[in-house]
Amino acid sequence: MKKLATVIVLILVGISLAGAQDIKIGGIGPVTGEAATFGISTKNGMLMAVEEWNAKGGLFNDRKIKLIFEDDKGDPAEGATVYTKLIQQDGVAAIIGTVMSKVTLAGAPICQANGIPMITPTSTNEKVTLVGDYIYRACFIDPFQGTVGATFAYKDLKAKKAAAIFDIGNDYTKGLAENFKATFEKLAGKASIVAYEGHPSGATDFKAQLTKVIAAKPDVLYIPDYYNDVGLIAKQARELGYKGPMVGGDGWDSPELVKIGGSAVENGFFTNHYSPADSRPIVQDFVKKYKAKYNAEPDALAALAYDAAYIMFDAIKRAKSTKGADIRAALAKTSIDVVSGKITFDANRNPIKSAVIIAIKDGKQAYKTTVNP
Amino acid sequence: MGSIFNAQQIVNGLQVGSIYALIALGYTMVYGIVRLINFAHGDFYMIGAYAAYGAFFLFNAFFGGKSGALAFAALAASMIAGGGIALLANRFAYKPLRYKPKLSSLITAIGVSMFLEYFFSALPMIGPSYRPFPDIIPKVQIDLGIATISNYVIIDIAVAAVLMVGLTILVRYSALGKAMRAVSQDKDAARLMGIDVEKVIGYTFLIGGAFAGVAGLLAGMTYPRIFPYMGIQPGLKAFIAAVLGGIGSIPGAVLGAYIMGLAETFASAYNSLIGEGIAFAILIVVLLVRPTGLLGEKTADKI
Numbered sequence: 043m044k045k046l047a048t049v050i051v052l053i054l055v056g057i058s059l060a061g062a063q064d065i066k067i068g069g070i071g072p073v074t075g076e077a078a079t080f081g082i083s084t085k086n087g088m089l090m091a092v093e094e095w096n097a098k099g100g101l102f103n104d105r106k107i108k109l110i111f112e113d114d115k116g117d118p119a120e121g122a123t124v125y126t127k128l129i130q131q132d133g134v135a136a137i138i139g140t141v142m143s144k145v146t147l148a149g150a151p152i153c154q155a156n157g158i159p160m161i162t163p164t165s166t167n168e169k170v171t172l173v174g175d176y177i178y179r180a181c182f183i184d185p186f187q188g189t190v191g192a193t194f195a196y197k198d199l200k201a202k203k204a205a206a207i208f209d210i211g212n213d214y215t216k217g218l219a220e221n222f223k224a225t226f227e228k229l230a231g232k233a234s235i236v237a238y239e240g241h242p243s244g245a246t247d248f249k250a251q252l253t254k255v256i257a258a259k260p261d262v263l264y265i266p267d268y269y270n271d272v273g274l275i276a277k278q279a280r281e282l283g284y285k286g287p288m289v290g291g292d293g294w295d296s297p298e299l300v301k302i303g304g305s306a307v308e309n310g311f312f313t314n315h316y317s318p319a320d321s322r323p324i325v326q327d328f329v330k331k332y333k334a335k336y337n338a339e340p341d342a343l344a345a346l347a348y349d350a351a352y353i354m355f356d357a358i359k360r361a362k363s364t365k366g367a368d369i370r371a372a373l374a375k376t377s378i379d380v381v382s383g384k385i386t387f388d389a390n391r392n393p394i395k396s397a398v399i400i401a402i403k404d405g406k407q408a409y410k411t412t413v414n415p
Numbered sequence: 416m417g418s419i420f421n422a423q424q425i426v427n428g429l430q431v432g433s434i435y436a437l438i439a440l441g442y443t444m445v446y447g448i449v450r451l452i453n454f455a456h457g458d459f460y461m462i463g464a465y466a467a468y469g470a471f472f473l474f475n476a477f478f479g480g481k482s483g484a485l486a487f488a489a490l491a492a493s494m495i496a497g498g499g500i501a502l503l504a505n506r507f508a509y510k511p512l513r514y515k516p517k518l519s520s521l522i523t524a525i526g527v528s529m530f531l532e533y534f535f536s537a538l539p540m541i542g543p544s545y546r547p548f549p550d551i552i553p554k555v556q557i558d559l560g561i562a563t564i565s566n567y568v569i570i571d572i573a574v575a576a577v578l579m580v581g582l583t584i585l586v587r588y589s590a591l592g593k594a595m596r597a598v599s600q601d602k603d604a605a606r607l608m609g610i611d612v613e614k615v616i617g618y619t620f621l622i623g624g625a626f627a628g629v630a631g632l633l634a635g636m637t638y639p640r641i642f643p644y645m646g647i648q649p650g651l652k653a654f655i656a657a658v659l660g661g662i663g664s665i666p667g668a669v670l671g672a673y674i675m676g677l678a679e680t681f682a683s684a685y686n687s688l689i690g691e692g693i694a695f696a697i698l699i700v701v702l703l704v705r706p707t708g709l710l711g712e713k714t715a716d717k718i
Contacts, residue, residue: 210688239687244648246638249427250683250690254419270545274638281556282423283563301547302640 064108065101065364067092067354068128070139070149071347075116080141080343084163085111086336087347088138095355102362107355114140118148125149129156135364136160138350141343143167150177157366159357159373163350164343171391176370178391180350180382184214187291187313188221190397190413191264194311196229198399198411199287201261203236207251207275208266211243218266218291236260248275249282256284268293272310273302280306287311292342300405310402311410316345316382317398319409328381342382349380383412419684422561425677430568430637432676433575437630438653439660439668440582441501441623447599447663448619449513451520455504455527456627457650459497461643462531463628464548464635465541466496471549486551489632497628500531501620510613528650536643548639571633578626579669586665591618599663652679659698661711670709 071084092109100106110132112124121140128134129152137153137160140146146165153160154174161178162170168184171177195201204226208219223235236258239251255263256279263279265272265288272294279288287309294312303310318329318339328348332340340348353376358364361372377386383396401410438460445453470492474485508527512520536543555566586592594615597605606612634649635641652675660671678697683690701709 240690241683241687242691246634246640246645246648247427247431249430250424250680251687253421253423253427254684254687257421270640273547274640277639281554281563281565281567283556283558298545298547302545304550304639 063105065105065358066108066110066132066134068125068132068134068137068139069109069111069351070114070121070124070128070137071111071141072116072145073113077116077142080164081113081116083341083343084139084141084347086332087163087340087344087349088351090332090335091348091351091355095351101355101358110134112139114145114149116142116145118145121145122148122152125152129153129158134158135366136354136358136369138163138347138354141165143170146170147173150174153177159354159366159369161350161354161373163346175391176366178353178373178387180346180353180380180385180393181315182395182397183392184291185217185221186392187397188218188223188264188266189225190313190399191218191266191289191291192222192225192229194313194399194411194413195262195264195287195289196226198413199262199289199311201287202230203234203258203260204230204262204264205237205239205255205258205260206235206264206266207237207239207241207248207255209243209271210240212267214293215266215268215291216240219264222264222266245271246274248278252279252282252284255279256282261286263288264290266291266293269296269299270302273299273304273307276303276306276310289313294402295342295400295407300402305405307402308404311399312402313397313413314400315342315397317400317407317409320398320412321409322412324379325381345381349382349385352380353378353385419681422559423563424680424684426562426564426568428677428680429673430571430676431680432673433571434630434634434637434649435653435656435675436575436669436672437578437626437633438649439657439672440579440665441627442654442657443660443662443665443668444595444619444623446657447665448595448616449509449520450517451509452524452654452662453504453509453623454521454524454650454654455531456501456623457646457648457653458528458531459501459504459624459627459646460631460634460649461535461641461646462500463493463497463631464641464645465535465631466628467493467551467632467635468546468548468641471551482552489551490629493628493632494625495628497631498621498625501624501627502617505617505620510616532643532647541643543643545640545642548635548641550639551636567637571637574629574633578629582622582626583665585622591615595619655695655698659701659708661708663712664708664710667708667710674709 069088072081073085092107096106114121114124141164143165146162150170150173154176159176163180166181166184171179195204206219206222209215226234237255239255241248241251265275272290290312292314295314299307329340356378357369357372361368385393385395388394396412396414398412399410401408441456445451467489470488471485474488504527508523509520512523535541557564594610597610598612598615602612656671656675657668660667679694682693
């Protein structure tokens, strides 16, 4: 019995000695459940980043990354469990995750309380990073898209007068519209928003508002709705004689948009986190490697997970430490070029980064340009 | 103000009102005859839209696309499906409760409505998500100077007008219409006069359902996105229109529907942030002044 105990102790010591070189990093994503495709892309992106960093020799002092990936199933309760498990049982130095805002909001307070730095690739809810100073994110928050949309409309489309139509029952579209209005007025002057109209959620007829909008003769129409409403609004706007460009947010990102809107959504543009057609070498390189490894086109989730991992690894490398406080301090000073743009962080730990503009052309999405805030 | 009260907005309001009118007619006919608020009526509209959608693709696959023939197939399918489902609902849900307390049929109507919505979203070939509706007839834009209208606007208003005139003639001058009016006044007396009351009620559901089906087709064409819950909101609006006009009255339903359509359009144009609220405020005022609705008759029992 004594011998057995000695053996076990020796094995344990052996494991801990061998493992001392590796730095444990937690990864979380919903690989099963309602958002399974999001989770799989996220895991793929993270694994690819880990592989690349380990091939380059690890984080610092030849210490490699050991990624421990957990499934949160898209469920906040499950999420809280795996966050706790990674921190208490595995003793990870930092966590990259997770995808859905509701789950991230369950995990972020746990990271904050334990002093473990965390970065979410894709949770856009504004409250996430307000949990505390250990919580970062790689994606921009929703209202930011309104700012980018306005900049694009003014600088690239040369619009002097703009109109917006949005869903009054939905914070996402309302937030985008408000930010669009504020930014456009700043750029083009006080009276440049010629119409600002809401519609109730679930409406199918927008002609009353659109007639008013079109009578105001805007150069550009901002429609930050989801694709199924955008299709109807675009069709009715064209029917009423509107010929100019339309701009929206990432709610447009669906193949259904063109099916519902048909030719009406041509001359439409929307803001998004990333485009695989972006011609920057870093993007093309990422797309090529991802395709070779997973035999699939990387979506925005894969790109943002890859970026989130890069941001975290870069911070640990600069901190030359696995202590939470050191990594956090390094994260705050981040300035890095990644797939979804050049990233620095603001005071609320949200990234200041560029967004891509995607055009609808001949019924297909085409990369248009990258806009800096 | 020019962009709020102008010809274009009147056309917009009439188009919305036409679709409401077709649905409101079914509500009012059924209420007039069996004193039942058929809350499933909005779902007959949804089924009409899906039937037209299915017929369009079937017909297109087998016979190829002549838009006139396709439109006719879609129209026939929507009317048959809308009328058929109304008949089934009447036969299996409402008829057994005909002489039971009113509340039982009312609750059953809500049940039928939910059943149809959830059943259809569970069917694999329909499913819960949005479906893009095809352009059955090529869209043509007509610029009149004071207003831009498409042939869809004309079709919506014209189809609604033709059906409404047809219904009025049917109710006023045909034997069936006479029987319907008799049943609505006094079921027992009608029965004593040799009228098959259940048959007349069946016809009423059939016609009301077929009208809702056509409304579904028109809505699908005009707002090309259909889903199993699409009937809830127009159904509610049309019900309100029927009450506004005086439930049980056929001209009242049409009047109420156009008032709703125009009020909603003008209110949304005036201030889109509280638009819908204004439309409903009008309803409340009208009902305060005339509790039976604009063209409604005084009746002793209301729901």
